Amino acid sequence: MRLSPLLAAFAVLLVACDDPAPPASAEAPTPPAAEPVAPDTLDPATVSDGGGIPLSPAEVDRLVAEDSLWAEALRIHYDAVVLDGHVDTPTLMLDRGYRLGERHRRDHVDLPRMAEGGLDGAFFSIYVARGYGEGQAATDRALAMIEAVNQQVAGLEGAALVRTADGALSAARDGRAAVLLGLEGGHALQGSPEVLRLLAANGVRYVTLTHANTNSWADASTDAPRWGGLNTLGRELVTEMNRLGVLVDLSHVSDDTFDDALAVTRAPVILSHSSCDAIRPHARNVSDNMLRALADNGGVIMINFYAAYVAPGADLDDVLDHVQHAAEVAGVDHVGLGSDFDGVPRLPDGLGDVTRLPWLTHGLLARGFSEADVRKILGGNVLRVLAEAERVAEELRREAPPPPASGR
Numbered sequence: 001m002r003l004s005p006l007l008a009a010f011a012v013l014l015v016a017c018d019d020p021a022p023p024a025s026a027e028a029p030t031p032p033a034a035e036p037v038a039p040d041t042l043d044p045a046t047v048s049d050g051g052g053i054p055l056s057p058a059e060v061d062r063l064v065a066e067d068s069l070w071a072e073a074l075r076i077h078y079d080a081v082v083l084d085g086h087v088d089t090p091t092l093m094l095d096r097g098y099r100l101g102e103r104h105r106r107d108h109v110d111l112p113r114m115a116e117g118g119l120d121g122a123f124f125s126i127y128v129a130r131g132y133g134e135g136q137a138a139t140d141r142a143l144a145m146i147e148a149v150n151q152q153v154a155g156l157e158g159a160a161l162v163r164t165a166d167g168a169l170s171a172a173r174d175g176r177a178a179v180l181l182g183l184e185g186g187h188a189l190q191g192s193p194e195v196l197r198l199l200a201a202n203g204v205r206y207v208t209l210t211h212a213n214t215n216s217w218a219d220a221s222t223d224a225p226r227w228g229g230l231n232t233l234g235r236e237l238v239t240e241m242n243r244l245g246v247l248v249d250l251s252h253v254s255d256d257t258f259d260d261a262l263a264v265t266r267a268p269v270i271l272s273h274s275s276c277d278a279i280r281p282h283a284r285n286v287s288d289n290m291l292r293a294l295a296d297n298g299g300v301i302m303i304n305f306y307a308a309y310v311a312p313g314a315d316l317d318d319v320l321d322h323v324q325h326a327a328e329v330a331g332v333d334h335v336g337l338g339s340d341f342d343g344v345p346r347l348p349d350g351l352g353d354v355t356r357l358p359w360l361t362h363g364l365l366a367r368g369f370s371e372a373d374v375r376k377i378l379g380g381n382v383l384r385v386l387a388e389a390e391r392v393a394e395e396l397r398r399e400a401p402p403p404p405a406s407g408r
């Protein structure tokens with residue numbers, strides 16, 4: 001695509017802010033009920049939803065004729081539990097009335113296309129743009145977006161709002177898309193553990209500590225540092241996330257914030273949508289040292305598909321380079337997929353929407369990844385991390401009593 005100079009300048013701005021961008025408010029539903037997953041059902045290497053191949057026999061025949069490896073790829077892909085760490089569809093749902101249950105020609109994610117692409121669930125990003133500031137307007141924006149997702153999902157047979165690893169697995173086995181919520185932009189917490197508890201009670205299962213902007217308690221990777229990482233309040237908020245079973249998401253944060261969060265957290269962390277700096281140097285990508293530290297923590301990096309973070313003229317094979325690199329440096333137990341679908345203006349050739357996910361599985365097998373490794377990458381690893389964070393939360397709550405109920 002050839003861009004006019006004006007559009008090109010706009011595209012550069014979008015690189016610094018990889019997610020799309022008025023406020024309202026909503027009621028708080030019941031708090032999360034964390035149910036531990038039976039260990040035998042959560043081996044990341046074998047976890048299965050028992051799903052069949054939704055493609056037509058003619059399409060299957062065509063793929064297998066192209067490459068016999070497709071028979072294996074389709075069997076594994078649709079049987080595996082496939083989870084995406086970050087989709088920005090909720091912004092479309094709130095601002096455009098985007099219908100999740102209907103098939104769209106544009107954009108990247110909807111239920112019919114999730115089924116076709118074998119995507120069993122995703123963290124739906126409750127993204128709050130920096131323009132909302134760090135006060136009540138930002139929190140209200142998050143609550144309005146959560147409400148927009150709740151209302152749609154409540155009316156959809158094919159989807160279920162879930163809050164736990166067990167809930168995600170159960171939904172996948174029922175053939176319903178598991179909708180998990182993640183807050184993107186720590187500024188929406190107003191620097192308040194109380195607001196964090198409110199959003200957790202509304203179903204938020206991860207918090208991306210910053211977006212593109214440094215906030216009152218954490219430095220971002222694409223903004224001027226103010227704290228040299230996390231300040232005291234930032235460390236308190238991370239500890240409270242651990243206590244609530246809310247995953248600490250280190251996509252978008254500065255290297256110092258990354259180090260500080262790993263020093264404080266008791267639970268494994270995630271990078272919900274980040275790629276590898278060694279493959280494509282970019283402030284939003286992570287270094288090999290960070291990948292190794294992530295492995296020590298037991299967490300997972302979910303590879304971002306945004307073309308600007310993947311490679312110049314990116315195609316699907318370039319995304320596989322990032323997955324493979326992360327698996328080589330951090331280990332295959334620490335890699336997943338975090339597409340950033342519906343949040344980015346440009347995707348790699350061959351990976352234009354959620355229906356293309358089986359091509360990633362095919363590509364991983366072609367590169368020599370085993371079936372067990374592929375199942376871990378597709379969703380097993382992030383399920384393990386979510387279950388572990390729930391276990392740590394229970395442990396912490398046994399150690400320290402919950403804070404007094406708030407009147408907020």
Ligand SMILES: [Zn+2]
Nearest residue numbers: 018019184273
């Ligand atoms: Zn983002």
